[in-house]
Amino acid sequence: MASSKQFQDRAATLGQRWQQLWRNPTAVSAIASLGAHGLLFLALPFLPDTSTKATESEIRRSVGVVELTPDEQKRLPDFSTLPPIELPPLSTPKPDDAAPFSFSDLPKPSTTLPEPSDSLLAPPPLPIFIPPIAPPPQPYQIQIPTTPPVAASPQPSAPPSPEPTETPQADTPSPQPLPSVAVEDGPQLSQDNAQADANTQPSPTPRSEEQIQQDLIARQQELRELYTYNPSGTSVEEGNIGFVNWFREVFGRDYSEGDAKPIQQEAEAEYPKLACPLKQSPRAVVGVVVDAENQIVGEPEVLQSSGYRLFNEEALKVIESYPFENSTGKEQVYLIGVKFEYSEEVCPPGLAPAPTG
Numbered sequence: 001m002a003s004s005k006q007f008q009d010r011a012a013t014l015g016q017r018w019q020q021l022w023r024n025p026t027a028v029s030a031i032a033s034l035g036a037h038g039l040l041f042l043a044l045p046f047l048p049d050t051s052t053k054a055t056e057s058e059i060r061r062s063v064g065v066v067e068l069t070p071d072e073q074k075r076l077p078d079f080s081t082l083p084p085i086e087l088p089p090l091s092t093p094k095p096d097d098a099a100p101f102s103f104s105d106l107p108k109p110s111t112t113l114p115e116p117s118d119s120l121l122a123p124p125p126l127p128i129f130i131p132p133i134a135p136p137p138q139p140y141q142i143q144i145p146t147t148p149p150v151a152a153s154p155q156p157s158a159p160p161s162p163e164p165t166e167t168p169q170a171d172t173p174s175p176q177p178l179p180s181v182a183v184e185d186g187p188q189l190s191q192d193n194a195q196a197d198a199n200t201q202p203s204p205t206p207r208s209e210e211q212i213q214q215d216l217i218a219r220q221q222e223l224r225e226l227y228t229y230n231p232s233g234t235s236v237e238e239g240n241i242g243f244v245n246w247f248r249e250v251f252g253r254d255y256s257e258g259d260a261k262p263i264q265q266e267a268e269a270e271y272p273k274l275a276c277p278l279k280q281s282p283r284a285v286v287g288v289v290v291d292a293e294n295q296i297v298g299e300p301e302v303l304q305s306s307g308y309r310l311f312n313e314e315a316l317k318v319i320e321s322y323p324f325e326n327s328t329g330k331e332q333v334y335l336i337g338v339k340f341e342y343s344e345e346v347c348p349p350g351l352a353p354a355p356t357g
Contacts, residue, residue, distance in 0.1 A: 232305065234306070239285055250289060269315065286338060302316065
């Protein structure tokens with residue numbers, strides 16, 4: 001009785017497993033694939049072999065050799081009696097075809113370089129050769145410490161009068177008194193002069209906080225313009241345009257080929273210590289007119305900027321003391337290139353740190 005019950009339980013469990021298995025599409029596809037491959041494997045030996053391969057004996061078969069009889073050999077054509085084949089002669093090339101590309105008529109290239117033009121007409125080739133200026137550094141921001149407001153000047157106070165002291169009685173005779181005029185007039189005159197000087201000196205006017213702040217802002221803006229790089233006017237083309245405009249402003253006419261050629265010279269300037277934080281070696285070109293007595297006529301002008309207002313102002317100072325030698329006997333235009341060479345001898349490390357702010 002127990003064995004029949006166990007058999008029923010196992011049958012029920014097996015039926016549930018089969019139901020779960022048939023509900024799973026993956027298991028059904030796997031069983032179907034296995035069944036199809038099994039049937040194909042069983043039916044493979046019974047399938048006809050359609051791919052027939054040639055055997056080794058069929059590939060290597062003997063070929064018979066036919067030997068011609070003398071009568072058959074006589075029937076063959078005799079090529080020894082045929083005339084030789086003559087090829088047509090090659091056509092001789094024509095003179096024009098022999099050298100289709102003739103370079104004899106071409107002119108020989110010139111080995112001399114063309115002379116530079118001195119004309120400054122449009123575009124004005126100004127005889128200025130200025131090397132490119134080094135790439136600009138990052139602009140410096142100047143930070144100026146605020147100064148305390150000026151305190152009002154204290155009023156001078158009169159010195160305290162000395163307290164009279166009692167003189168001890170002595171048996172010795174007292175010295176003769178000095179003349180009253182000499183004793184009284186001297187101190188009185190010096191005191192009057194001190195009061196007169198104090199009255200004539202103007203007392204400083206007190207400044208308001210707003211005025212002090214405005215002065216600090218103006219000073220900071222001025223320092224920023226001195227140390228900040230400005231690329232305007234630093235190229236050769238801008239220098240040529242600046243020369244033409246400056247010549248027209250000085251002489252009242254345009255520069256032409258009939259005018260005297262400007263004299264170009266170089267000047268080595270002392271590196272300003274105020275420019276040590278920049279660590280740059282710029283070059284500026286200044287235009288100036290010199291008379292027959294080597295005196296500067298008018299105001300020199302920076303025709304090509306160094307990129308920094310600080311170096312431009314120093315270049316103008318160099319021109320003021322430059323030794324000109326004008327031997328033309330008349331007014332002469334000079335173009336002076338002022339070079340500032342950075343050196344650690346002038347700017348040792350730690351002398352002038354770069355401004356921050």
